[in-house]
Amino acid sequence: xxxxxxxxxxxxxxxxxxxxxxxxxxxxxxxxxxxxxxxxxxxxxxxxxxxxxxxxxxxxxxxxxxxxxxxxxxxxxxxxxxxxxxxxxxxxxxxxxxxxxxxxxxxxxxxxxxxxxxxxxxxxxxxxxxxxxxxxxxxxxxxxxxxxxxxxxxxxxxxxxxxxxxxxxxxxxxxxxxxxxxxxxxxxxxxxxxxxxxxxxxxxxxxxxxxxxxxxxxxxxxxxxxxxxxxxxxxxxxxxxxxxxxxxxxxxxxxxxxxxxxxxxxxxxxxxxxx
Numbered sequence: 374x375x376x377x378x379x380x381x382x383x384x385x386x387x388x389x390x391x392x393x394x395x396x397x398x399x400x401x402x403x404x405x406x407x408x409x410x411x412x413x414x415x416x417x418x419x420x421x422x423x424x425x426x427x428x429x430x431x432x433x434x435x436x437x438x439x440x441x442x443x444x445x446x447x448x449x450x451x452x453x454x455x456x457x458x459x460x461x462x463x464x465x466x467x468x469x470x471x472x473x474x475x476x477x478x479x480x481x482x483x484x485x486x487x488x489x490x491x492x493x494x495x496x497x498x499x500x501x502x503x504x505x506x507x508x509x510x511x512x513x514x515x516x517x518x519x520x521x522x523x524x525x526x527x528x529x530x531x532x533x534x535x536x537x538x539x540x541x542x543x544x545x546x547x548x549x550x551x552x553x554x555x556x557x558x559x560x561x562x563x564x565x566x567x568x569x570x571x572x573x574x575x576x577x578x579x580x581x582x583x584x585x586x587x588x589x590x591x592x593x594x595x596x597x598x599x600x601x602x603x604x605x606x607x608x609x610x611x612x613x614x615x616x617x618x619x620x621x622x623x624x625x626x627x628x629x630x631x632x633x634x635x636x637x638x639x640x641x642x643x644x645x646x647x648x
Contacts, residue, residue, distance in 0.1 A: 522611035
């Protein structure tokens, strides 16, 4: 039978569900080195053997028996944590550490105790109450969607925003919702979104004198500030500015074949031309 290569041995370690995050990173760095050089130095080869011993079935079984009470505690709190949350990741990290027969620090135990308090029966009841509220209140979901689309253009709250916009079944935690939707910038976005459109579809508008030149760029050229435009649609695109009058209009410049997107704050009612 052929002797396993370092590649095979390291891939086995990397795929071991019990491996800690730190050891996983180290094993991946060893594999990367091996793939570049085609060999391992004596010191690196020794570390492969050390990791294999640390995560051998015998060692893992012994550690599981030795720390059964702590593992049961970690498993209980893990089942209460939101999937993909920071708390869930932290508890998973502690679980790997304990399975590897490594002692938890006082700081880690303090954080674990805090997570347990945040996920006790009362907290879980409050979380379920929030889940039901979010499911049954269309305003909560609508506000989250409007704000999420805004934040996708900024880079902030990106993970939560992507989940809200891409997964209809996703329910943000109460904390996630408040942080993303209740801040002052999000409130400005919602105010612009919920405000009635100043200019109706079919009405004629023109650019304000304060409108930046960039908003007048169409088909590779700047159009005159004094040009008349017809409102084709209001709320034509997601709001991307946390400012008053950020509602987006689709406008058709008179005499042009292409439409353009312009924020409400940059336009005003067109004055009748003098005869």
